[in-house]
Amino acid sequence: SQTIHQWPATLVQPVGSPLSLECTVEGTSNPNLYWYRQAAGRGLQLLFYSVGIGQISSEVPQNLSASRPQDRQFILSSKKLLLSDSGFYLCAWSIPWQSTGYEQYFGPGTRLTVT
Amino acid sequence: AQSVTQLDSHVSVSEGTPVLLRCNYSSSYSPSLFWYVQHPNKGLQLLLKYTSAATLVKGINGFEAEFKKSETSFHLTKPSAHMSDAAEYFCVVSDNTGGFKTIFGAGTRLFVKA
Numbered sequence: 001s002q003t004i005h006q007w008p009a010t011l012v013q014p015v016g017s018p019l020s021l022e023c024t025v026e027g028t029s030n031p032n033l034y035w036y037r038q039a040a041g042r043g044l045q046l047l048f049y050s051v052g053i054g055q056i057s058s059e060v061p062q063n064l065s066a067s068r069p070q071d072r073q074f075i076l077s078s079k080k081l082l083l084s085d086s087g088f089y090l091c092a093w094s095i096p097w098q099s100t101g102y103e104q105y106f107g108p109g110t111r112l113t114v115t
Numbered sequence: 116a117q118s119v120t121q122l123d124s125h126v127s128v129s130e131g132t133p134v135l136l137r138c139n140y141s142s143s144y145s146p147s148l149f150w151y152v153q154h155p156n157k158g159l160q161l162l163l164k165y166t167s168a169a170t171l172v173k174g175i176n177g178f179e180a181e182f183k184k185s186e187t188s189f190h191l192t193k194p195s196a197h198m199s200d201a202a203e204y205f206c207v208v209s210d211n212t213g214g215f216k217t218i219f220g221a222g223t224r225l226f227v228k229a
Contacts, residue, residue: 044159044219092159102217104159
């Protein structure tokens with residue numbers, strides 16, 4: 001069966017510090033991978049998605065970047081955090097090119113607080 | 116263009132009474148529709164999905180949803196609420212072109228009173 005891992009689970013970082021969040025998927029090959037941010041009391045905002053190694057698409061211009069160095073590894077980064085980067089970050093995966101439906105499977109999330 | 120509207124930001128029910136969470140969508144294509152549930156500080160879990168097969172979709176934990184094209188709705192229901200159902204619920208639409216154009220609703224917080 002497939003599993004998705006995210007770490008760390010919680011993180012408190014000062015403004016201006018760097019960020020690295022990691023997501024890995026097990027039990028599947030060549031998944032589509034996604035990073036979402038969920039601000040307090042709000043819905044999910046798609047930040048990045050990837051269809052393969054080194055292939056990253058950005059949905060929203062921001063202070064963040066993403067990389068996919070391996071097939072099942074997805075990393076979210078920032079060089080200098082802003083207060084507005086605080087939120088709950090969720091990684092998800094989906095099977096590429098299913099015949100119908102594209103449900104996504106979510107990791108447990110990382111709670112980031114920028115102080 | 117796609118959009119999804121969850122008509123209630125909060126819904127409160129008593130334990131044992133029916134649950135109705137409302138969702139309307141807009142899509143240029145024949146969409147796939149999903150409901151996800153999120154418990155506090157957890158990831159999202161798929162409850163059910165509609166992908167142009169049966170219009171009444173049954174999901175996990177006793178939830179079901181009915182796709183009504185004429186009303187562009189995909190409301191989530193459960194006959195009898197349990198305390199463990201208290202969570203946030205998201206209605207989601209995807210246009211079946213690769214899973215990238217997936218739009219999440221703003222969410223409905225379900226409260227269940229004892």
